[in-house]
């Protein structure tokens with residue numbers, strides 16, 4: 001029984017204090033996930049100039065906001081915008097001790113940048129989540145620096161698991177392509193809904209019906225893929241009978257200038273931009 005409740009509350013024994021720097025969209029999604037997974041608000045310190053009502057309410061359960069005296073944290077999660085980092089990071093230095101793990105989810109801010117901003121020798125994980133994190137269905141890619149211990153890596157995985165699945169890489173240069181595929185990827189999927197809507201209207205459907213069909217089709221197919229044991233290609237083949245309507249469409253989409261080529265170009269452009277932004 002005890003083992004079962006631990007599975008439901010995997011963060012119940014997480015050592016505090018946990019400092020969250022920046023409680024915007026991502027920071028709040030993570031915070032909600034941590035609480036749902038059993039982390040006590042008493043272990044959480046939020047550093048945020050304008051904390052929302054939900055966070056202010058949590059002070060009744062022991063969460064601290066912008067305390068005057070810094071405490072050595074077991075982990076610090078950095079969730080401010082990348083452009084706020086130079087101004088925001090000095091405030092967390094005082095919370096960093098010898099065994100503190102710093103976990104950054106800032107897009108484009110490299111391990112090198114973080115190492116320069118934090119005390120030397122700090123264990124740092126650079127992570128790249130994506131927006132489905134807001135509903136606990138994100139995918140995050142994480143990269144440790146050389147000071148991260150096996151225990152700290154497990155801690156980072158536990159904290160990130162609150163917003164979805166986690167993959168680890170050992171080569172930081174992959175983070176640009178990761179950003180281009182999963183970081184920016186939700187926008188490509190939303191664009192697909194928009195494009196299917198426009199195509200439906202062009203094929204004669206009323207606008208509202210076209211929008212509903214496109215939205216539900218993409219949402220439902222995503223859910224089917226998520227729940228199915230089959231890969232995407234098999235699911236695609238399952239709805240494609242030879243000589244049928246789907247096959248007629250796929251001939252265009254999979255032909256010259258189709259999905260593959262366009263997406264390869266788009267992902268390459270996003271990868272290049274990510275490299276430029278990281279400097």
Ligand SMILES: NC(=O)c1ccc[n+]([C@@H]2O[C@H](COP(=O)([O-])OP(=O)(O)OC[C@H]3O[C@@H](n4cnc5c(N)ncnc54)[C@H](OP(=O)(O)O)[C@@H]3O)[C@@H](O)[C@H]2O)c1
Pocket residue numbers: 021022023024025026027047048049050079080081082084087088089105106107108128129130131183
């Ligand atoms: N959203 C995504 O899809 C996504 C995906 C991957 C990675 N990320 C990364 O996640 C991070 C957060 O993104 P977000 O969308 O959650 O941004 P956001 O909603 O703007 O949240 C950032 C929060 O940090 C606060 N902040 C600003 N300066 C601060 C300071 N000096 N000290 C403490 N807090 C400060 C902001 O407060 P104010 O509003 O008062 O300025 C805001 O509440 C970014 O680095 C982004 O690159 C986001």
